[in-house]
Amino acid sequence: MVLKIFDRLYAFLWQDYRQNNCNTYFIDAGKRILIDPGHSHLFSHVEQGLLSLGVDPRSLDLIIVTHAHPDHMEAALLFTKPTMIAMGATDFAYLKEFAGDYYRIPEPDFFLQNGTLDVGDTKFHVLETPGHTPGSICLHWPEHNALFTGDVVFEQGIGRTDLPGGSGKLLKESIVKIEALRPHYLLPGHGGILSGEKAVRDNFRQVRDYWFRYL
Numbered sequence: 001m002v003l004k005i006f007d008r009l010y011a012f013l014w015q016d017y018r019q020n021n022c023n024t025y026f027i028d029a030g031k032r033i034l035i036d037p038g039h040s041h042l043f044s045h046v047e048q049g050l051l052s053l054g055v056d057p058r059s060l061d062l063i064i065v066t067h068a069h070p071d072h073m074e075a076a077l078l079f080t081k082p083t084m085i086a087m088g089a090t091d092f093a094y095l096k097e098f099a100g101d102y103y104r105i106p107e108p109d110f111f112l113q114n115g116t117l118d119v120g121d122t123k124f125h126v127l128e129t130p131g132h133t134p135g136s137i138c139l140h141w142p143e144h145n146a147l148f149t150g151d152v153v154f155e156q157g158i159g160r161t162d163l164p165g166g167s168g169k170l171l172k173e174s175i176v177k178i179e180a181l182r183p184h185y186l187l188p189g190h191g192g193i194l195s196g197e198k199a200v201r202d203n204f205r206q207v208r209d210y211w212f213r214y215l
């Protein structure tokens, strides 16, 4: 399902709960950016979504990976130059440690770290937000006050911390850090999207009240 969030931002929401895959986001900002392409064998739904927007999947400029779990990043391996791939350095090392040569992932074109990311005609802020994985990142788009959270925080939920490299303590700190941005849009890797500062703020509060005791 293709959902237009606002001009230049589209979500390809994953709705088949019999399979594990993530929400994918497409940003058209002078450069064509895809966030979390999902599993390779399920990539056709993203392809169909892009084609329905008149975008040739081979014309993408940049694939941003929020973290190194296969349901978010595996389809990044389908791309070849000149499409670039970016992810956190810690998660690239983590991927090599746990998946070995299985994915034969190429070295990303650049690593994402705390700070500004200039792409096309816009700017993002990268935030290193470990906890779900050691090198998870969130991406904040100040122009729209939109926050892409990967598996850090969802609508009424949080990412698991019981997978290799997970840390409840770090996830808690990461959630507090991104909450301070007071985003208008919460664009998570799974489940529904939230919009409106109050809805997003209430969601952070509910997440803290309910989940932080387990971390």
Ligand SMILES: [Zn+2]
Binding pocket: 067, 069, 072, 132, 151, 159
């Ligand atoms: Zn994950």
